[in-house]
Amino acid sequence: MTSTFLLIGHLILLIPLFSAEECIVCDYFVLVGEPTAISCPVITLPALHSDYNMTWYKNGSNTPITTEKNARIHVRKGLLWFIPATLEDSGLYECEVRGLNRSNQKTINLKVFKNDNGLCFNGKMKYEQVVNSANIGNIICPDLENFKDEDNVKPEVHWYKECKPGFLEDKRFVLAEGENAVLIHNVSVQDKGNYTCRMVYTYMGKQYNVSRTMSLVVKESPLQMRPEFIYPKNNTIEVELGSHVVMECNVSSGINSLIPYWEVNDGYVDDFDSTYREQFYEKGMPHGITVAGTKFNISKVKVKDYAYKFFCHFIYESQQFTSYIKLEPPAQNIQGYLIGGGVSLVFLVFVTLIIYKIFKIDIVLWYRNSCHPFLGEKASDGKIYDAYVLYPKNRESCLYSSDIFALKILPEVLERQCGYNLFIFGRNDLPGEAVISIADEKIRQSRRVIVILVPEPSCYSILEDASEKHLAMYNALIQDGIKVILIELEKIHDYTNMPESIKYIKQKYGAIRWKGDFSERSHSASTRFWKKVRYHMPSRKRGSSSGFHLLP
Numbered sequence: 001m002t003s004t005f006l007l008i009g010h011l012i013l014l015i016p017l018f019s020a021e022e023c024i025v026c027d028y029f030v031l032v033g034e035p036t037a038i039s040c041p042v043i044t045l046p047a048l049h050s051d052y053n054m055t056w057y058k059n060g061s062n063t064p065i066t067t068e069k070n071a072r073i074h075v076r077k078g079l080l081w082f083i084p085a086t087l088e089d090s091g092l093y094e095c096e097v098r099g100l101n102r103s104n105q106k107t108i109n110l111k112v113f114k115n116d117n118g119l120c121f122n123g124k125m126k127y128e129q130v131v132n133s134a135n136i137g138n139i140i141c142p143d144l145e146n147f148k149d150e151d152n153v154k155p156e157v158h159w160y161k162e163c164k165p166g167f168l169e170d171k172r173f174v175l176a177e178g179e180n181a182v183l184i185h186n187v188s189v190q191d192k193g194n195y196t197c198r199m200v201y202t203y204m205g206k207q208y209n210v211s212r213t214m215s216l217v218v219k220e221s222p223l224q225m226r227p228e229f230i231y232p233k234n235n236t237i238e239v240e241l242g243s244h245v246v247m248e249c250n251v252s253s254g255i256n257s258l259i260p261y262w263e264v265n266d267g268y269v270d271d272f273d274s275t276y277r278e279q280f281y282e283k284g285m286p287h288g289i290t291v292a293g294t295k296f297n298i299s300k301v302k303v304k305d306y307a308y309k310f311f312c313h314f315i316y317e318s319q320q321f322t323s324y325i326k327l328e329p330p331a332q333n334i335q336g337y338l339i340g341g342g343v344s345l346v347f348l349v350f351v352t353l354i355i356y357k358i359f360k361i362d363i364v365l366w367y368r369n370s371c372h373p374f375l376g377e378k379a380s381d382g383k384i385y386d387a388y389v390l391y392p393k394n395r396e397s398c399l400y401s402s403d404i405f406a407l408k409i410l411p412e413v414l415e416r417q418c419g420y421n422l423f424i425f426g427r428n429d430l431p432g433e434a435v436i437s438i439a440d441e442k443i444r445q446s447r448r449v450i451v452i453l454v455p456e457p458s459c460y461s462i463l464e465d466a467s468e469k470h471l472a473m474y475n476a477l478i479q480d481g482i483k484v485i486l487i488e489l490e491k492i493h494d495y496t497n498m499p500e501s502i503k504y505i506k507q508k509y510g511a512i513r514w515k516g517d518f519s520e521r522s523h524s525a526s527t528r529f530w531k532k533v534r535y536h537m538p539s540r541k542r543g544s545s546s547g548f549h550l551l552p
């Protein structure tokens with residue numbers, strides 16, 4: 001028993017003195033022609049155990065390596081120095097540490113290498129270093145602590161990326177003076193690669209290069225994302241009574257070990273209904289995001305499920321986060337009715353518009369007739385005639401007779417049947433009066449100007465009446481109050497030869513085409529043609545009151 005205790009006591013004492021690192025044969029490497037200093041991988045604590053001797057041997061040799069400082073290979077301050085290393089130096093070396101009662105030894109393997117062709121490093125002899133993206137990272141030029149110059153001045157370190165200098169010009173890279181390191185701000189994936197550092201070491205008056213190559217690995221760091229509910233989001237879902245629902249709550253975050261859980265009616269869902277077996281899951285997503293979730297099945301929705309909100313909670317930084325979902329029975333298709341109603345309303349308006357478009361004239365005429373008594377009497381506008389009629393006088397040989405239309409049919413319908421009062425040039429004018437002054441005066445006394453047009457120029461000459469027509473148009477146009485009604489006795493395809501004022505009126509008001517013949521039937525005020533004309537005529541009233549304008 002006692003001896004066991006003693007042994008344990010010894011072990012405890014010995015471990016700090018000779019705790020070897022994990023390697024059995026530890027590997028070292030150096031570029032040919034460069035110096036290196038190797039420490040024995042047996043950790044010693046000189047402060048506690050200053051009383052020990054260290055000896056180095058070449059593999060298989062019993063002769064300790066010299067401590068003579070001028071030798072290319074020598075031991076100085078416990079380190080095995082090669083100044084510089086040659087290819088033949090590759091091989092095993094042994095270090096022995098001898099304390100008062102104990103000793104320990106370790107074998108190391110030195111590899112002296114050459115650079116790869118055309119490169120400033122050897123792809124197999126690199127130090128791997130890892131930085132996280134989006135953070136500050138650093139690249140360290142390692143194992144330089146023994147290469148202080150003899151006068152102890154910190155040497156200058158030169159840096160290369162893929163053997164090329166200049167990468168430090170990127171402002172994100174900052175040289176950490178004196179620390180043999182480069183800081184990288186806002187590390188990005190592009191920063192990965194082979195970085196080489198090189199310094200000059202002077203020993204015994206001779207200069208040597210000391211270089212290291214680091215392979216920088218950039219890890220995409222997990223986004224520092226606060227946990228967030230993916231689902232639910234305090235929402236309501238409609239489910240039929242008796243239907244099957246999977247109740248899922250999930251949280252995305254940049255951390256593991258969040259545990260969301262369901263509660264309803266201030267208790268766990270499993271207590272609320274023993275068939276609701278809640279199950280937790282966690283899965284990794286790209287970019288270091290973790291989704292933690294919990295779900296349970298409601299195999300048949302019951303009435304009680306509609307009564308409560310189902311809360312999903314999780315705790316993060318000792319704070320509770322909550323989101324809920326509520327089940328509701330489906331509403332009785334109110335939405336459907338609403339949509340249907342909306343559609344029919346739009347349809348109704350549409351149909352009404354079409355009907356109005358088609359029957360506009362009849363409606364207006366009917367309105368004028370039927371509503372007439374209710375419209376208050378308006379003040380007289382001082383006009384004598386309802387319309388001033390302008391028509392081309394035809395030559396005798398022609399088939400169409402604008403004279404017949406203007407002097408016979410027009411008065412028959414508008415005057416006799418509808419009660420309008422017309423001024424027809426060539427009927428009402430008194431012989432001998434100056435044409436121009438009459439026209440001007442009579443148009444001023446009229447509410448409308450009716451212009452009758454016929455195809456040019458075979459039968460009729462508008463030119464003959466040009467002055468009169470122009471004058472009339474001019475008046476009609478400038479006194480914007482007078483509307484012009486164009487009546488085509490025949491389809492007129494080409495308006496190019498018409499006076500400008502006619503073209504303008506045709507464009508502004510359009511024209512009404514006479515489709516009838518000169519028979520009795522065409523003399524009825526209720527034909528389509530005459531309805532159109534009446535529609536454009538002022539609302540007729542007894543006396544000389546102004547028309548009620550329901551015109552567009």
Ligand SMILES: *[C@@H]1O[C@H](CO)[C@@H](O)[C@H](O)[C@H]1NC(C)=O
Nearest residue numbers: 051052053054098099100101
């Ligand atoms: C170390 O070596 C010196 C001289 O060689 C010797 O005097 C000393 O006792 C040694 N110490 C130990 C701990 O072996």
Ligand SMILES: *[C@@H]1O[C@H](CO)[C@@H](O)[C@H](O)[C@H]1NC(C)=O
Nearest residue numbers: 058059060061090091092093
């Ligand atoms: C080390 O020494 C042993 C014995 O002297 C020898 O068998 C072995 O080959 C040597 N190894 C190397 C790598 O030199």
Ligand SMILES: *[C@@H]1O[C@H](CO)[C@@H](O)[C@H](O)[C@H]1NC(C)=O
Nearest residue numbers: 010013014051099100101102
């Ligand atoms: C070394 O051994 C001697 C006797 O062999 C013993 O008296 C001494 O305590 C030991 N020292 C240590 C540090 O173990």
Ligand SMILES: *[C@@H]1O[C@H](CO)[C@@H](O)[C@H](O)[C@H]1NC(C)=O
Nearest residue numbers: 122123124162192193194215
């Ligand atoms: C680093 O060097 C190795 C060769 O040792 C090469 O294959 C690799 O492409 C280099 N890395 C980059 C990022 O250029």
Ligand SMILES: *[C@@H]1O[C@H](CO)[C@@H](O)[C@H](O)[C@H]1NC(C)=O
Nearest residue numbers: 134171172173184185186187
């Ligand atoms: C790092 O990124 C942040 C935000 O993208 C920017 O404000 C900052 O200037 C960057 N730092 C450097 C050294 O480029």
Ligand SMILES: *[C@@H]1O[C@H](CO)[C@@H](O)[C@H](O)[C@H]1NC(C)=O
Nearest residue numbers: 033120198200207208209210
């Ligand atoms: C150090 O390395 C550089 C670049 O390879 C080279 O130009 C220089 O001559 C070397 N210096 C010594 C002392 O070997």
Ligand SMILES: *[C@@H]1O[C@H](CO)[C@@H](O)[C@H](O)[C@H]1NC(C)=O
Nearest residue numbers: 230231247248249250291293
């Ligand atoms: C989170 O839960 C919702 C609702 O069940 C589901 O649609 C979605 O796929 C889930 N997301 C993940 C990443 O699991």
Ligand SMILES: *[C@@H]1O[C@H](CO)[C@@H](O)[C@H](O)[C@H]1NC(C)=O
Nearest residue numbers: 244246277278279295296297
């Ligand atoms: C929920 O129901 C589905 C089938 O709809 C089944 O695959 C799943 O295992 C059930 N989950 C639980 C937790 O009972």
Ligand SMILES: *[C@@H]1O[C@H](CO)[C@@H](O)[C@H](O)[C@H]1NC(C)=O
Nearest residue numbers: 233234235311321322323324
């Ligand atoms: C959802 O509801 C919970 C509790 O009622 C509340 O704490 C949370 O802030 C709500 N979340 C959102 C996004 O409204």
